[in-house]
Amino acid sequence: MLINDGIPTAEDLAKVLPSEERLNKGPIAITECFQEIACNPCVAACPHHAISMEPDINATPKVDPDKCIGCRVCVAKCPGLAIFVVDMTQSEGTAAVTFPFEYIPVPEKGQLACGLNRAGEEMGWFPVLRAVSGGKKNLTYMITLEVPKELAMEVRNIKAGGYRDGK
Template identity: 40%
Template sequence: MSEPGVIPEDVLAELLPPDEKAEGRAVAVIECHEEIPCDTCRWVCPVKAVIKPAITTPPRCDWDACIGCGTCVLACPGLAIFMVKLDGEWAEVSVPYEFLPVPKRGEVVWALDRVGRRVATAEVVRAVTSKDRTSMVTIRVPRGLAHSVRAILPPEEGTEG
């Protein structure tokens, strides 16, 4: 049984890209599975890679079309979109981030799973901030954590410990 607020495993499996779609290229991972009246992700995507036939239909990403621009990550009001890029034994995971200060490239942060558990420390690869001040922080994690890390905690929260 899944924890409250956490996507059930069988649903999640359908939202994650097969390895070949994310090998060497960043693609969006849209973890939005409720029938909510929102389609921001569909409208902001510059290449129409978000499939969403009706406003309450849960979105899906066309991973072949996705160019990994991150626009949808920054625009999603539910903070439900991430990006994953597989790279050999490593992976880059990009997560939305709405706190200040925004971690900088080279800093070490905590990588958290979907229920907020600290699963690893990770180096920040890059961070970008949108005009509305939402940021997207990309971290480098072992490949095996590509589909479990979905948030970060800043270094002052005790990466040394």
């Protein structure tokens, strides 16, 4: 369970996963933030006012699936590194998963990186579609990985280093 091993369960995830219909329309942010803590930078970070927190700063964030366009701005802003963007429309068989990354070295676009799931288990080698810095002050990178569709809700990190070139 999340509270004693740090791994969100299927029940936890069910509370934040968008509908299949919405996922098939394009990229959307998923806030894997399950604990009521006093924290709200994601609300101000969203340029589309798609993230809300009611009644106060201690609530967990809610993403409005109609307002969110999956722009990824929130990914580097969340202090808990708990927001991911999933795009199920990347290609017929693949999805693009964006996650925050704060290790060195940072992979380059086009390299292959070893994808990890929420338990840190290796899920295979996948191409890096983007590696974007959150800025000089923010310092968090946003990595986008192209994974098979069936792993879109599994892969949430990469192993730092050991990147391979090309396909």
